[in-house]
Amino acid sequence: MSAEIVMEKPGKTSPKDWRFTPHVAELEASIIREMLKFSSLPGVISFAGGLPAPEMFPLEEMKTSCANIIDRYGSDSMQYSLSMGITPLREAIAARANERGIKSVCANILVTSGAQQALEMVTRVFIDPGDVVITEYPTYVGAIQAFNYHRATYEYVSMDSDGMLVDQLEERIERCNPKLIYIVSTYQNPSGITMALPRRRKLVDIASRHNIPIIDDDPYSELRFEGDPITSLKALGGDIVISLGTFSKLLAPGLRIGWINGPSEIMPLFERVKQVSDLHANTFTQYMVLDFLERGLLDGHIDNIRADYSAKRDLMIKAIKEYFPQSVKITHPAGGLFLWCELPEGCDARELLDYAIEEKVTYVVGKAFHPDGSGENTFRLNFSNASHESIVEGIKRLGRVFGAHLPGGEMSQ
Numbered sequence: 001m002s003a004e005i006v007m008e009k010p011g012k013t014s015p016k017d018w019r020f021t022p023h024v025a026e027l028e029a030s031i032i033r034e035m036l037k038f039s040s041l042p043g044v045i046s047f048a049g050g051l052p053a054p055e056m057f058p059l060e061e062m063k064t065s066c067a068n069i070i071d072r073y074g075s076d077s078m079q080y081s082l083s084m085g086i087t088p089l090r091e092a093i094a095a096r097a098n099e100r101g102i103k104s105v106c107a108n109i110l111v112t113s114g115a116q117q118a119l120e121m122v123t124r125v126f127i128d129p130g131d132v133v134i135t136e137y138p139t140y141v142g143a144i145q146a147f148n149y150h151r152a153t154y155e156y157v158s159m160d161s162d163g164m165l166v167d168q169l170e171e172r173i174e175r176c177n178p179k180l181i182y183i184v185s186t187y188q189n190p191s192g193i194t195m196a197l198p199r200r201r202k203l204v205d206i207a208s209r210h211n212i213p214i215i216d217d218d219p220y221s222e223l224r225f226e227g228d229p230i231t232s233l234k235a236l237g238g239d240i241v242i243s244l245g246t247f248s249k250l251l252a253p254g255l256r257i258g259w260i261n262g263p264s265e266i267m268p269l270f271e272r273v274k275q276v277s278d279l280h281a282n283t284f285t286q287y288m289v290l291d292f293l294e295r296g297l298l299d300g301h302i303d304n305i306r307a308d309y310s311a312k313r314d315l316m317i318k319a320i321k322e323y324f325p326q327s328v329k330i331t332h333p334a335g336g337l338f339l340w341c342e343l344p345e346g347c348d349a350r351e352l353l354d355y356a357i358e359e360k361v362t363y364v365v366g367k368a369f370h371p372d373g374s375g376e377n378t379f380r381l382n383f384s385n386a387s388h389e390s391i392v393e394g395i396k397r398l399g400r401v402f403g404a405h406l407p408g409g410e411m412s413q
């Protein structure tokens with residue numbers, strides 16, 4: 001007869017009163033990840049997440065990769081592996097960087113669990129509470145989360161359609177002695193804006209003169225819909241730029257494989273931080289990416305994604321022109337996943353989101369991308385994830401909301 005063990009709950013146990021670190025207790029949930037919960041409800045059309053198109057995942061090829069890996073690498077594919085990442089994948093990432101004019105060798109590359117981890121690791125390496133980070137304005141919400149977690153303070157540099165207004169940078173650097181300049185230089189999340197070449201040159205020049213590292217978070221530059229590829233900040237600036245990459249938008253985010261490309265002499269710092277975080281990136285999915293690359297499939301796959309997203313961008317812009325009041329201004333991104341929208345001054349995208357949710361359509365409010373919580377009249381739309389039919393229907397629904405609630409909205413329909 002087995003004895004039943006009854007766990008008594010001692011009278012004073014109260015987990016919510018345990019003494020958490022203040023920065024964790026104060027951490028806000030990512031608004032986008034919160035929206036994802038609503039977005040999965042039936043009938044909801046979501047333009048909120050930054051999700052790739054599910055129908056573009058190369059499932060059959062991935063199935064082949066899984067079998068190839070087990071045949072070829074056997075138990076190694078299931079084993080612990082090096083903190084810097086598996087060597088052939090690092091070499092392959094370095095080779096792809098060289099094709100884009102970024103001089104790189106294996107020693108420059110550390111494989112991460114996505115670009116988000118790369119960003120958090122960079123923050124751990126550089127930021128003590130109170131340290132200053134210079135960011136674009138608006139900037140990527142996941143970077144704000146990482147910087148807030150480490151209690152960074154911000155200096156913002158505004159943008160126009162050619163990216164960060166780098167003329168304002170020197171004064172900011174001299175005034176606040178930043179640790180980092182953080183930038184999403186190409187098809188920015190959230191705005192879709194790409195920094196123009198002369199600004200890129202000026203940025204690396206200023207950063208080099210002051211010896212302030214630029215973190216170029218670059219998930220999107222290969223998702224170009226038109227024009228020639230723009231020279232990357234790292235190709236221009238070399239070691240002054242630490243570039244963060246990811247296979248999330250090129251292959252599949254669930255694999256969680258990204259990388260840091262930085263100066264070889266500081267990579268051991270990242271290696272140690274990686275050991276503290278999670279020892280190493282997922283061995284099996286590193287091999288999956290490697291197999292996909294070695295079979296020469298990635299470039300063709302990226303071409304397919306570019307064609308698909310470019311058509312969706314065009315469709316969304318066409319629908320917006322048809323259904324939104326003219327007072328709603330949008331960007332026209334040449335690549336990436338996002339459109340950035342501006343309502344007339346004084347309108348609140350957060351208030352309008354409640355009406356949008358009633359219509360079962362969502363977007364992300366612009367406030368999420370402004371570390372100071374401003375940008376009330378702005379919001380972001382994702383065009384990669386929804387089907388063509390849902391893009392038109394969702395924009396129609398938003399058009400109804402704006403038509404009914406924006407000043408003069410109904411007249412411009």
Ligand SMILES: Cc1ncc(COP(=O)(O)O)c(C=O)c1O
Pocket residue numbers: 050113114115116117119140142184189217218219245246247248253257258
């Ligand atoms: C600018 C930027 N950085 C980092 C990430 C995180 O990407 P990953 O899935 O590789 O962690 C994203 C994802 O949307 C992003 O837009």
